[in-house]
Amino acid sequence: MKxxxxxxxxxxxxxxxxxxxxxxxxxxxxxxxxxxxxxxGPHPFDEATVNAICNNLDLDPCVRLTVFAGDKCVAYCLxxxxxxxxxxxxxxxxxxxxxxxxxxxxxxxxxxxxxxxxLANIMFTMLEHEAKKSGATHIxxxxxxxxxxxxxxxxxxxxxxxxxxxxxxxxxxDDMVKPLT
Numbered sequence: 811m812k813x814x815x816x817x818x819x820x821x822x823x824x825x826x827x828x829x830x831x832x833x834x835x836x837x838x839x840x841x842x843x844x845x846x847x848x849x850x851g852p853h854p855f856d857e858a859t860v861n862a863i864c865n866n867l868d869l870d871p872c873v874r875l876t877v878f879a880g881d882k883c884v885a886y887c888l889x890x891x892x893x894x895x896x897x898x899x900x901x902x903x904x905x906x907x908x909x910x911x912x913x914x915x916x917x918x919x920x921x922x923x924x925x926x927x928x929l930a931n932i933m934f935t936m937l938e939h940e941a942k943k944s945g946a947t948h949i950x951x952x953x954x955x956x957x958x959x960x961x962x963x964x965x966x967x968x969x970x971x972x973x974x975x976x977x978x979x980x981x982x983x984d985d986m987v988k989p990l991t
Contacts (some may be wrong), residue, residue, distance in 0.1 A: 812936070816927040820879060824933060827874035831883065832864040835876065838883035843922065852888060852917040852952050873940045875933055877920075885929055887918035889937045894952070900985055901950070904975035906923055914941040915953035926960070934969055942990050949988045957982035 811825040827835070839855035853859050862945050863870070866894035871892075893901070893913035901908050916937060941949050951971065955962050958981060971986040 814929075814932055816929060818927050820927075822929065823878045824875060824936065825878070827864065827867060827876050827886070829864050829867060831876060832860050834878070834883040835864065835886060836860045838921070839884060839948065841921070842919075843925065846919065846922065848956075852890075873937060874974050875936060877924075877926075877929060877933065884921040884924050885919065885933060886911060887916070887933050887937060888952075889940055889949075890892055890915040890917075890952070891946070893950060897950055897952075897985070900975060900977055901987075904985070909948045912945055914944065914946040914949050915952045916941075930965060931969070938969075938988075938990070949990065951986050953979065954983035954985045957984070977987070 813821055813823050815821050816842075836855075836857055839860065842855065853863070859927060863874070867874070871890065873889040875885075875887050876883055891914055893908060895914055897913075897915065898908045905942065916934075918930060918933065920933075938949065951966065954977065957967060963984075963986075965985050966988075971988045973984045974987050975985045977983050977985065
């Protein structure tokens with residue numbers, strides 16, 4: 811658990827997802843705009859999925875971080891060890907030898923009211939540390955970054971991600987990978 815003061819002066823708590831977080835996480839997902847739902851999609855946002863995730867954390871290989879402002883969940887991200895098969899297929903299509911490196915797959919989401927507060931950077935730094943600790947040599951974005959999301963692209967580029975190829979899932983997407991040093 812880590813308490814952080816954001817640029818706004820607000821204190822938030824960053825910690826791993828807990829079994830008891832299901833109601834707050836479901837409320838967080840329920841507040842997603844349609845645009846956010848299109849941009850963040852590692853899993854469905856329904857009650858059954860949230861309950862399944864929260865009830866099986868001991869068996870889950872993912873690192874799942876939450877951020878709470880009081881009792882309200884304001885961010886959620888996950889780091890999955892390894893690489894998703896469809897991501898591996900795309901990386902190989904770009905000429906990248908996916909057997910040569912160890913990957914972790916990253917999916918972040920932050921409440922739109924908390925964009926620009928520094929929260930995403932803090933969370934990414936924490937997950938980057940977890941990826942290195944697990945032996946990963948690269949982090950790949952889960953589902954890439956959409957062409958229509960320049961703010962996210964700037965965030966990823968600022969944090970060392972590089973574009974390795976493009977595909978079309980949501981009207982144009984780029985795979986971005988961060989080498990870990």
